[in-house]
Amino acid sequence: MKLFRAALLATALVLPLGSMVANAATPANALVVAQNIDDIVAIDPAQAYEFTAGELNANLYDHLVQYDAEDTTVLAAALASEWVADEAAKTLTFTMRDGVKFSSGNPVRAEDVVFSFSRVVKLNLTPAFILTQLGWNPENVADMVTANGNTVTVKWDGDFSSAFVLNVLAARPGAIVDEVTVLANEVDGDLGNAWLNKNSAGSGAFVLKDFRPAELVRLEANENYYKGAPAMKTVLIRHVAEAATQQLLLASGDVDMAKNLTPDQVSGLDASKVKVELYPQSAVHFLSFNQKDDQLTNPAIWEAARYLVDYDGMTQSFLKGQMEKHQAFWPKGFPGSYDETPFTHDVAKAKQILADAGVATPVTVTLDVINSTPFNDMAQSLQASFAEAGINFEILPGTGAQVITKYRERTHQAMLLYWGPDFMDPHSNAKAFAYNSNNADDAYAATTTWRNAWAVPAEMNAEVTAALAEPDQAKREAMYVDLQKQVQASSPIVIMFQATYQVAMAPNVNGYVNGTSSDFVYYRLVTK
Structure with a gap:
């Protein structure tokens, strides 16, 4: 040797x-x-x-x-x-x-x-x-x-x-x-x-x-x-x-x-000879609804969706070691993150939300997804759990380029995707998830808000702008936490997971x- x-x-x-x-x-x-x-x-x-x-x-x-x-x-x-x-x-x-x-x-x-x-x-x-x-x-x-x-x-x-x-x-x-x-x-x-x-x-x-x-x-x-x-x-x-x-x-x-071991390989390792460390990553994974489609503009659809995701079912099975439950737009592990996860899989509650709002079911919605693992499995899980409340997803798999092009053109209905910050400041994601000052079709912006045609409330836009300029770091982080709470509570973007990374050594x-x-x-x- x-x-x-x-x-x-x-x-x-x-x-x-x-x-x-x-x-x-x-x-x-x-x-x-x-x-x-x-x-x-x-x-x-x-x-x-x-x-x-x-x-x-x-x-x-x-x-x-x-x-x-x-x-x-x-x-x-x-x-x-x-x-x-x-x-x-x-x-x-x-x-x-x-x-x-x-x-x-x-x-x-x-x-x-x-x-x-x-x-x-x-x-x-x-x-x-x-x-x-x-x-x-x-x-x-x-x-x-x-x-x-x-x-x-x-x-x-x-x-x-x-x-x-x-x-x-x-x-x-x-x-x-x-x-x-x-x-x-x-x-x-x-x-x-x-x-x-x-x-x-x-x-x-x-x-x-x-x-x-x-x-x-x-x-x-x-x-x-x-x-x-x-x-x-x-x-x-x-x-x-x-x-x-x-x-x-x-x-x-x-x-x-x-x-670069797969989850199956990691689970098969001899724990007495190899140790595995798990590290949260910056990418957040979300489900979103295009507001150009009239049947998806009712906030009750957004709220019910938050209770139809089987967060634990996915992260404890095929997503184990790849993602963890996270329901806010700024990833855990950075100053200004909001790490509370108030939503659970609760079909009865979702049904009640839809009924109280007068939403007629069934609702049929196309769901675009990148045709690779684990996204196909995630889409199938969403299809099964949402169907329990009368929201029927028709899965449309495509290449990454096809899916993202459709997203940029705002021609989708529902979209399963992920987002990572360009640099480690909360404004990088706040601009993507909580800001859209011009929702016109010819005002393209590389944000999830514009791509889902969500006309963000003026007060939220103003808070994003104010947080960017706030000189006091503690106040600034508090503003981003508040923005995450608002997006988490009511927006057509349902943030579900944060990516994780396993390293065997x-x-x-x-x-x-x-x-x-x-x-x-x-x-x-x-x-x-």
Whole structure:
């Protein structure tokens, strides 16, 4: 096995199962992960937009402020040791932390922050919109982000609170890169983009040492990391697309962690040899009713629907390990979430609600659903439970593209879908579930409210706008909780579940952190 492990760590060749040796053991200072990583298109934080790329960036780069490994629910100081907000002037002034170095050994300077933000705006690649929503563009970004000694001043143009801006800067494109190293590897004015898709230039806990698409990623510990070098000197992520192969590699000891096992595989693991950790994720799953259909506009239909979903029946059977009951639009695990689940499967109550409102049954409604697991099973469960109260779903399966296109065109009746925030600020979901200021057909908005033609009450629209600008964090979170209660109580959008993620690992692996987003996956605290 010494030869096998040497080959694994030196060249990380993906060996056929026949060449594996039973009872293997990975090195004590290396974490070996089996994972499907073929979604990676880009690693450069100015371009990266895929889940696995987000995981890598979380370990390679730091931000001025971030949701860090110690507690992924708290926005904490990182490269900035402190900051001062001037809401009236729409500015944040950050003081840079002393003594922090990039993995290259270069000091982290205020000028690197200016360069990093400007670079994202000028490249204008996929995630740039997260920063440009602050009113930044290539012409004005030099005035909006400035350095003076060890301080950085960030300005914005719009009715945003500093709390919202801090969450924007903590998002993936807010990563701080080493200007000197990046520009040394610039080619044809690309600001180092090609080089950063194969290398890293951050101050994070790890350094990207090898990336082979659909084969492997190798990270090595950053000995300069300002919070101390990680215990794992190497993190080797092997691309293993097949869940069954991941299971075999974990069982044989050739990997320490398997990230893509199916619920059936997880339930079949030997609990004495493998442990499974469950992590809530940011995607919420919902059923919605299009208000362009007259038979679906009665609020009694919306209320009854909340009592016709068999929440426990689904999460305790085919959704076990994949989803948990959650009935509000902001996912559990983030500041401002509302985690009460007042609705249960109660057919008698649903029937009474419909009868009291004079709703004539049966009602026949088409239900669009993505034609894959577990969505087909969810649709069939809804079909069975809603039929008990006289609401008959005709299931219309389609590809993801077909279903979403129909949703955008507002031509559906009922829709089963999911939603994840673009960045970790509650406004990202509040705008999607509680705001629609123009319900006209030609006023397209990428929100669940507009797509379901729900003309949100003016008071709710006003509260969403006010919450976005509220400078007091506690008051702001309370406003988002109130908005979630309102949407939960009465809207044509029935939020049912929050996704969960199961990771199987060897019993001796401790300290792995997997927050509710791929941007909050950390290997820094792992020990074996």
